[in-house]
Amino acid sequence: MYEFDWSSIPGALPFLWEGMKVSLEITACAVLFGIAWGTLLAMARLAAIKPLTWLAAGYVNLFRAIPLVMVLLWFFLIVPQVLRGVFNLSATTDVRLASALVGFALFEAAYYSEIIRAGIQSVPKGQVAAAAALGMTYAQAMRLVVLPQAFRNMVPLLLTQAIVLFQDTSLVYVSALADFFGVAYKVGDRDGRLVELLLFAGAVYFLICFAASQAVRHYQKKLNAHGAH
Amino acid sequence: MISIQNVSKHYGTFQVLTDCSTEVNKGEVIVVCGPSGSGKSTLIKCVNGLEPFQSGTITVDGVSVGDPKTNLSKLRSRVGMVFQHFELFPHMSITDNLTIAQVKVLGRSKDEATDKGLKLLDRVGLKAHAAKFPGQLSGGQQQRVAIARALAMDPICMLFDEPTSALDPEMINEVLDVMVELAQEGMTMMCVTHEMGFARKVANRIVFMDQGQIVEDDAKDAFFGNPRSERARQFLAKILTH
Amino acid sequence: MGYQWNWSIFGSTVPTGETTYLVWLLSGLQTTILLSLSAWLLALALGSLTGVLRTVPSKPLSTLASAYVELFRNIPLLVQLFIWYFVLPEILPFGLGDAFKQQLSPLTQQFLSAMLCLAFFTSARVAEQVRAGINALPRGQRAAGLALGFTLPQTYRHVLLPMAFRLIVPPLTSECLNIFKNSAVCSTIGLLELAAQGRQLVDYTAQPYESFIAITLLYLVINVVVMGLMRIVEARARVPGYLGSK
Secondary structure, X not given: OOXXXXXXXXXXHXXXXXXXXXXXXXXXXXHHHHHHHHHHHHHHHHOXXXXXXXXXXXXXXXXXXXXXXXXXXXXXXXXXXXHHHHHOOOOOOOOHHHHHXXXXXXXXXXXHHHXXXXXXXXXXHHHHHHHHHOOOOXXXXXXXXXXXXXXXXXXXXXXXXXXXXXXXXHHHXXXXXXXXXXXXXXXXXXXXXXXXXXXXXXXXHHHHHHHHHHHHHHHHXXXXXXXXX | OEEEEEEXXXXXXXXXXXXXXXEEOOOOEEEEEOOOOOOHHHHHHHHOXXXXXXXXXXXXXXXXXXXXXXXXXXXXXXXXXXXXXXOOOOOOOHHHHHHHHHHHOOOOOHHHHHHHHHHHXXXXXXXXXXXOOHHHOOHHHHHHHHHHHHHOOOOOEEEEEOOOOOOOHHHHHHHHHHHHHHHHOOOOEEEEOOOHHHHHHHOOEEEEEEOOEEEEEEEHHHHHHOOOOHHHHHHHHXXXXX | OOOOOOHHHHHOEOOOOOOEHHHHHHHHHHHHHHHHHHHHHHHHHHHHHHHHHOOOOOHHHHHHHHHHHHHHHOOOHHHHHHHXXXXXXXXXXXXXXXXXXXXXXXXXXXXXXXXXXXXXXXHHHHHHHHHHHHHHOOHHHHHXXXXXXXXXXXXXXXHHHHHHHHHOHHHHHHHHHHHHHHHHHHHHHOOOOHHHHHHHHHHHHOOHHHHHHXXXXXXXXXXXXXHHHHHXXXXXXXXXXXXXXX
């Protein structure tokens, strides 16, 4: 029978906390970037200009068809080489990490754009017509009338996607970044206590994600109850 | 045939049925009416155990519905039920709708079940639609198929839960005609309905419910001629102005 | 830029000489497909069972089922994979873990861990869809099944599930696509599936662009094929006269 030994965890807590901060930072950046870029993509897909629609659709469908691991490898291994070639960077400049993070954000933006597109489409068409009738331009109608309503409906979905994204950050492990999971793995490997560290990491992720998803569910219930009145 | 004795039911603190008692004898047609929310649909669903109840007893053909030892599936297979929203199975053809329970529940052969099902489909005037799917029929047609589906089980009695209230007005009569015919053939029926014309034509007794209680349980003529309670009088007046 | 494109690299032999890089690529594709399909079938079975349990009128069963769903939904896939591969064999009782480590080849160990991990991870998502599908049906359907004398299992088998599954073909399609994409995570435990072969090709050939483009294209092809297959399933399952079909 396996003898558990949790003694290496207390000493490693400062490292693990640093790792968690990295994970949370990546999550926050990717959520903000994902929503901003995703909104632009969604608007491009719904725009009347055909080439723009095709470009946005191509981007979203491409990123949604490729595994995140592949995207991260592209941006970790291939893109830095291209950049080095194009910008004549010196061999000492390591852009691999930054590149991987950009790849992560670009990937998540494709998923955000689909949520936002559905949100925009859920706003009745008459609202755009009403805004136009008041003399607003398309951009004004979007910014002042459609998007505020769309985002209110979308908040629970955007938050749920943020939880998924937080879980996805563990995959930056493939780019050797010291996120929470990366640190947990390294500590476990160093002390020969991989079993305990992996279980600990799993429990921490579970507690955070479970609490967050319950909070979202609670918020959504409140939203629904409010909307029903 | 159906005996309901002192049945009460509540969801949490909300009392849905309070001390309801009535009888449906063999060959009788009982119409249950009352304003919406009066508990009449809940009461009829208690008869075949689709809704549990906390106190009182219901027996159908001598079998106690509330007894945990009762084989409810077996009892239900002998009691036909017709729903407000028809509840045909949308993924099956009309023929399959008519035969599936005969085969899977009663153990009849496929041929026997099909034979029986098509005969009943003919009886409700829809033989030509045997190969269609429920979604391709009108509401009135679907409800007639649903009646045929229930009859195919050779039920000892039939429960109707507002069978016409989801129908467009022009389709109500085609369903009522089938029900009247059934009543005249001597089927034992308990019908929750607002169709007072139907009640006048074939009902033996009218049960009037309000706020979870049976307020009146009278012979048809007494109910329509001179309802005893003020609430029943108001209800009848409202129905007539529709 | 000075990069020498060389698409014939796939035809050249690997360092050990027994085969070509193209064969490596295809064996990676084969592993990805085998792994994803077997995990998908298991996920469908587990997910359907769990999804059904979440809708039955029994508090303990539905609580148990929702605990299952929460467990597998709230831990990152990579962490789950490492737990299946590194942790479970250590802590499994009755010599099961030792049997796993000693009697199975490393390849089988990797494949089994990866398959079970993907299956359980996806089954929680399938369960959510199955539950949503059942709950989307009119409430009277269950009552109608029971009123005809069907037992509860018969009601699920003949009445509720056939319609519920038809309703959820689109979300199941995206879960099926996800399992193929998620299988790439399994390269992290050394399983030589498509993404891992891609990395290996980069290391050996020094022709990173060709390798990565080829791998990415293969993932795109998998996507198109799965979507095509599911569209056929959807068309076959279409109910005449039902909403959304003509």
